[in-house]
Amino acid sequence: MEALTINEAARTSGWSPRMLRYIEGSGLLELPRSPGGYRLYGPAQLQRLRTLRELLARFDVGLAELGFARRLRGDERLRGAVEEWFETEPARPEHVAAGDWLRWEQEKHQALIAAAADTHDLLEAA
Amino acid sequence: MEALTINEAARTSGWSPRMLRYIEGSGLLELPRSPGGYRLYGPAQLQRLRTLRELLARFDVGLAELGFARRLRGDERLRGAVEEWFETEPARPEHVAAGDWLRWEQEKHQALIAAAADTHDLLEAA
DNA sequence: ACAACCTTGACATATGTATGGTAGGGTTCG
DNA sequence: CGAACCCTACCATACATATGTCAAGGTTGT
Numbered sequence: 001m002e003a004l005t006i007n008e009a010a011r012t013s014g015w016s017p018r019m020l021r022y023i024e025g026s027g028l029l030e031l032p033r034s035p036g037g038y039r040l041y042g043p044a045q046l047q048r049l050r051t052l053r054e055l056l057a058r059f060d061v062g063l064a065e066l067g068f069a070r071r072l073r074g075d076e077r078l079r080g081a082v083e084e085w086f087e088t089e090p091a092r093p094e095h096v097a098a099g100d101w102l103r104w105e106q107e108k109h110q111a112l113i114a115a116a117a118d119t120h121d122l123l124e125a126a
Numbered sequence: 127m128e129a130l131t132i133n134e135a136a137r138t139s140g141w142s143p144r145m146l147r148y149i150e151g152s153g154l155l156e157l158p159r160s161p162g163g164y165r166l167y168g169p170a171q172l173q174r175l176r177t178l179r180e181l182l183a184r185f186d187v188g189l190a191e192l193g194f195a196r197r198l199r200g201d202e203r204l205r206g207a208v209e210e211w212f213e214t215e216p217a218r219p220e221h222v223a224a225g226d227w228l229r230w231e232q233e234k235h236q237a238l239i240a241a242a243a244d245t246h247d248l249l250e251a252a
Numbered sequence: 253a254c255a256a257c258c259t260t261g262a263c264a265t266a267t268g269t270a271t272g273g274t275a276g277g278g279t280t281c282g
Numbered sequence: 283c284g285a286a287c288c289c290t291a292c293c294a295t296a297c298a299t300a301t302g303t304c305a306a307g308g309t310t311g312t
Contacts, residue, residue: 005310006258018301021259036309038258048214055211059204062268064299065194068187069208072195078185082195085181088174131280131288144271147289162279164288188298190269 002042003032009041013049020049026063028052028070128168129158135167139175146175152189154178154196 010017023029024039029048032040041049055061072079136143149155150165155174158166167175181187198205 016301017258018303022300034258034309036258037260038309048211051211051214055207059201059207061194061204061208062299065191066208066211068191068194069198070212072198073212075185078187081181081185082187082192085174085177085192086196086199088177133287142271143288144273148270160279160288162288163290164279188269 003040004042004046006039006041009039009046009049013041013046014053015049023049023052023063026067028063028066129166130168130172132165132167135165135172135175139167139172140179141175149175149178149189152193154189154192 004012006017006020009015010020013020015023020039020041024031029045029052031045032042034040052066056063056066072082130138132143132146135141136146139146141149146165146167150157155171155178157171158168160166178192182189182192198208
């Protein structure tokens with residue numbers, strides 16, 4: 001046996017066996033299995049588990065959040081949508097006159113104008 | 127009044143007033159306030175709220191996850207650490223001999239070698 | 253074969269996320 | 283001024299995350 005089984009891996013990685021299974025289930029770590037189905041932890045996996053621990057502790061991040069980061073990396077469209085959302089400048093220049101405000105906003109992202117129609121109405125009514 | 131107050135914004139954005147406050151608190155949306163402290167929703171904010179809704183629904187993402195994406199964008203070091211973690215190739219080439227396996231791993235990321243010492247011992251003992 | 257270890261699945265709990273209320277007290281604006 | 287609306291601060295709930303533990307049954311290695 002060249003690789004460690006789950007309890008040995010737990011001792012050397014700092015995670016509990018329970019969490020090692022949980023982490024695998026979360027998709028953050030792929031593990032080879034023995035013919036009988038035992039999870040096998042080699043140096044590569046152990047290293048990842050240790051750095052994972054360090055990473056989560058150092059930045060106070062959760063496994064779920066890392067899972068989302070993973071999604072972001074893998075899903076081009078998700079990443080694009082998120083990027084686009086953040087890129088939309090939320091700051092309103094103070095020197096824009098109240099009357100020009102709406103137009104100024106609408107000119108920024110034509111693709112989003114449609115949904116803004118009712119807002120326009122509501123604003124007019126106010 | 128050129129901007130909407132929270133209940134009006136709720137009606138046009140699809141979020142409940144409660145959630146509008148929650149979203150502001152989550153840091154995903156900054157809002158100007160009236161002199162008396164009322165949250166003010168202009169077209170920019172309303173647009174963002176609508177696209178936010180769309181984004182979360184379309185990809186089944188939560189506000190907390192978006193919050194993490196925000197952190198990733200803003201925190202260079204976090205992003206680097208996460209990137210590095212994911213970049214570490216978890217795949218082990220099958221043609222690496224058992225004896226060379228550890229060395230092969232260790233050569234990959236020198237900064238991480240220290241923590242691997244006990245693993246080495248455990249592996250030797252096995 | 254047998255002791256020691258692993259697997260999956262289920263139950264349990266503490267904390268966090270996402271929402272909805274309510275109460276006491278200020279703000280707006282006609 | 284007064285009705286209508288907003289604010290902050292709680293309480294409450296349903297589901298998710300993170301973890302522990304236990305039971306019934308299969309795997310390993312000597």
